[in-house]
Amino acid sequence: MANPSHRHQSSLEGLIDFSAQPLFATVDERTRAIDKFHRIVRHYEAKEPTHGRNNQYNRPALVRLTFEYARSPESQDKFLQAFFNSMALGMEDDGPDLGDDEVAADFHSLLYGFADYLLDHFFLPCLHVHLMLKPSPIYHAAIQRVQGQEEHIQSFMGTLDRVSELRSTCLVRDRHRCVITRQFDSQEATERWRQSGSDAKDDDGNMLVNDIQPAHLEVAHILPHSLTKMGNNSQLYDDSRKAALSILNMFDNGVIHLIEGTDIDRPRNAITLSHDMHQHFGGFRVFFEPVPDGPPHTYRIGTFLPLFIVGNQVPVTRSFFNHPTIDPPSPRLLAVHSAIAHILHLSAAGDYIETILKDMEEKMVREDGSTQLGRLVTLGLLMSG
Structure with missing residues (x-):
């Protein structure tokens, strides 16, 4: 399993670079990946405060719901690829030991960063046509300047x-x-x-x-x-637009x-x-x-x-x-x-x-x-x- 800190280099760059090849060789392989996804997300979702408290949003729920509302298995697979890339996990890994406090803290940071990425570069622009945040260097390699x-x-x-x-x-x-x-x-x-x-x-x-x-x-x-x-x-910003369209493609x-x-x-x-x-x-x-x-x-x-x-x-x-x-x-x-x-x-x-x-x-x-x-x-x- 990759060290979570490696995500600072490339975690969400994969979000806009989906492979055209099938992600899973067998149905069982896909089922295990989905189970691993739900195990990770629900671990943190269970610890979230009451819905909508303190002007915050439920980040694990946002990630889970985005997967669940994807309209086809192919779209869900693309989301899983982006999720596991952001968590610095291989698709075939068993997943992190969330019973280890240090490991759980690392993956808490990764999961919440992924949720914020979805919010900043897709859900927020959906609600405000002129508000598109520049991607953080952690999650993107480059930013283009706005047109003249x-x-x-x-x-x-x-x-x-x-x-x-x-x-x-x-x-x-x-x-x-x-x-x-x-x-x-x-x-x-x-x-x-x-x-x-x-x-x-x-x-x-x-x-x-x-x-x-x-x-x-x-x-x-x-x-x-x-x-x-x-x-x-x-x-x-061109990179932000690509990110938004790639997230849209996951629906x-x-x-x-x-x-x-x-x-x-x-x-x-x-x-x-x-x-x-x-x-x-x-x-x-x-x-x-x-x-x-x-x-x-x-x-x-x-x-x-x-x-x-x-x-x-x-x-x-x-x-x-x-x-x-x-x-x-x-x-x-x-x-x-x-x-x-x-x-x-x-x-x-x-x-x-x-x-x-x-x-x-x-x-x-x-x-x-x-x-x-x-x-x-x-x-x-x-x-x-």
């Missing part, structure tokens, strides 16, 4: 154009309604009233005067821009090809939502789960929020509208979003990240003034999707 400002602005404007087009496309596909609340778009309702007065109708020919109250609708990306690059330039092997480059702004990665539902969905507090044996593209929409916040709007079951030429929201991407939502909730990492972001915003107000914060928030809203 002029290139960044050009790429940003190109992305805004795509998002604007995407919103229009999704409004047509979703019949100008929030896919959760079924509220009609207020801007479109106003335009139709100007043209037809009280005879204005929705996309199905129903009278709008009999409709529920319209709402401002927004395009919501299922997986955010922060996990990929912007046009031909990266808005993130569903190959799913990254659905959001590469400009594909992240395709209708399959977007849904139409009211402003409030956009905030809840983007914060991974609302999620979509397919209805077993239900009609195609039918989902139970659940939430981790209390009823006094969401009212009677969720949980609810909805079917996406069919459109002859526009792709529906991708079931694969919605499944990954749901997995992330459950991991963030069950490990308390979501609350932990929101506390970090709130502290950062308050610090910006104190140090740089509200004007700079306002610019950042505006940019974030435009890019968050």
Whole structure:
């Protein structure tokens, strides 16, 4: 068994360098590796304090849940490879003697470092499009500088154009309604009233005067821009972006090809939502789960929020509208979003990240003034999707 201290040289570099070869020769070999993984993680998870106490998150639980919510054995195997690399363990090793206090302390440090890596370079960027921490030298070999400002602005404007087009496309596909609340778009309702007065109708020919109250609708990306690059330039440190995409690949092997480059702004990665539902969905507090044996593209929409916040709007079951030429929201991407939502909730990492972001915003107000914060928030809203 490798000395745990060796992880300082290369522990998580393997996270973004997965082998294309099968990791296990036999089923028994894979079973032993999974058992070893659970033995290590549960040893430390049992010692964790109550869920969400002291503004912390359950690091062993985050690691375990990330493995358990991976959507295929192949994705789970990739996660196991990254985990054992970070713990400086061979796949065939029996594992550490956690009854030895010194050994247990060493692996405690390794496990918690691995959990923080997952949080910093995947889960945190999922919740904040402009916050991508530079990898620690312990976990990465190199960092690229951010692209030049002029290139960044050009790429940003190109992305805004795509998002604007995407919103229009999704409004047509979703019949100008929030896919959760079924509220009609207020801007479109106003335009139709100007043209037809009280005879204005929705996309199905129903009278709008009999409709529920319209709402401002927004395009919501299922997986955010922060996990990929912007046009031909990266808005993130390149190594961090690679790490984020590699972790994403552990949820569903190959799913990254659905959001590469400009594909992240395709209708399959977007849904139409009211402003409030956009905030809840983007914060991974609302999620979509397919209805077993239900009609195609039918989902139970659940939430981790209390009823006094969401009212009677969720949980609810909805079917996406069919459109002859526009792709529906991708079931694969919605499944990954749901997995992330459950991991963030069950490990308390979501609350932990929101506390970090709130502290950062308050610090910006104190140090740089509200004007700079306002610019950042505006940019974030435009890019968050």
